[in-house]
Amino acid sequence: MSTEVVMPQMGESIAEGTITRWLKKVGERVERDEPLFEISTDKVDAEIPSPAAGTLTEIKFKEGDTVEVNVVVAVVGDGAEGAAPASPSAEASAPTPAPPAPSGAAPVTAATAPAGTSPASQSAVSAPPPPSPPSTAPANAPSPQGAVDTAPIKAAVSEVAGRSYDDQRPGAKEEAQATPAPTTGIASGATDGAASGGNGGAQTAEDLRRARSSPLVRNIAKEHGVDITQLEGTGMSGRVTKNDILSFIESGATPTGATPTVAAAATPAPQIQPPPPTVAPAATTAPSAKAPSKSPVPATPPGAGDRVETMSVMRRKIAEHMIVSQRTSAHVLTVYEIDMTRIARLREQHKAAFQQNTGTKLTYMPFIFQAVTAAIRKFPIFNSQVSGDQITYKRDINLGLAVALDGGLIVPVIKRADDLSIAGLARAANDLADRARAKQLKPDEVGGGTFTVTNPGVFGGLFGTPIINQPQVAILGVGAIEKRPKVIANEEGDEYIAVRTMAYFALSFDHRIIDGADAERFLGYTKQLLEAGQFSV
Structure with missing residues (x-):
């Protein structure tokens, strides 16, 4: 058989x-x-x-x-x-x-597909789907006032019982009375395979286009006011791909079958060809400021001795995700230098017993993860997502961990990271990284992240400008942790030069919803927690 x-x-x-x-x-x-x-x-x-x-x-x-x-x-x-x-x-x-x-x-x-082309048959690639925001989501998040509270650092880091973060989130009481949205939320207005269209029978071509497009495509269409049912998809079964929606937005064209609502009858504008960016469309739902064309400067033809390679599937997806993120979020960067000396001493003191008791190595990352989750509980706007004019504050803190692979990278997710101890974070991070390199991750282990930490410092980089992992609103890059001479002061105020273990932390955040002051408070609080070094190992 x-x-x-x-x-x-x-x-x-x-x-x-x-x-x-x-x-x-x-x-x-x-x-x-x-x-x-x-x-x-x-x-x-x-x-x-x-x-x-x-x-x-x-x-x-x-x-x-x-x-x-x-x-x-x-x-x-x-x-x-x-x-x-x-x-x-x-x-x-x-x-x-x-x-x-x-x-x-x-x-x-x-x-x-030939290199340098945009094949119409290319499959759609979607980032983790943005959840449908609850109707009670506030239009803006309250910003903490005044200086960062330096009081009970140890309690702030170790507190997990009762998930006090739930009470700090805006709209928490209202959410408790409302029906929670699905974990894998789909952008509002999207139609699933069993969409209710009132027909109860076969779906129309428009229904299929909407249902078979990815959540990312539907979200892009919603943000730009595009009716996805009017687009002719080039993907399988007429699926509207990410390339389709981005090309449409850039060209400023009118969807197939859509009737212009304003000024169309007044001026019989000629057919707009994609290349000329200076021609203004008569009436479209696309934004007034057009994005640059995909290939503003065509690549020179390969010469003798040049090698041409087709992008791998992973590389193509990374490229598309990066472009979408840059077009979606207003990226702003802030960098802090953090003294990791006390963490280094704590790690050195416990690493032998830690590995014997847990079977895993004690690195700097679990301490950083725990400090970040404490900062997120204090500033929940960093654990949110944007959909149109609504902000959804996520209950769970799911930390994405960027893992470098041969020819690419992947971001597995530590679910409910704020519930884990230092040992739990170390085990989870090492397990996910090992299975990512062995290609043994499950789909739900790379989705649902709410904040990402990347560690270019492992390769020696001091800091970089990380790109936000959509639909998140911030990403933290950790630079090389190394010894440097620093001017420090003792309790009496006397200053002297000492060798300290230091690192640069670079925070990229989405300025659409996060103000610079809040970003400084967030990273400043993370700095205080790490420099205090009061962690339970």
């Missing part, structure tokens, strides 16, 4: 995956739960295990193909069957068409 292997759905908003590598060949034996192939989605790279033991008899898609979820990609026969006679040529030949998708579109081979 044969077992069909399908492209798994690696998350609620994931509609497709790209096969990056086959780990078995046709005719080879495979055991149940043994890794069969590797895939890349817009959330995670993962090894997919075989659902049954037997012989791999057929491979329907080759490496680089992008396949919709639940489409059969391979067949595993039981041991008695052996490989089908035609199977050995399956890998070399073109992929066998899978069961037709709703629109009859064939799978897309993204890896064959």
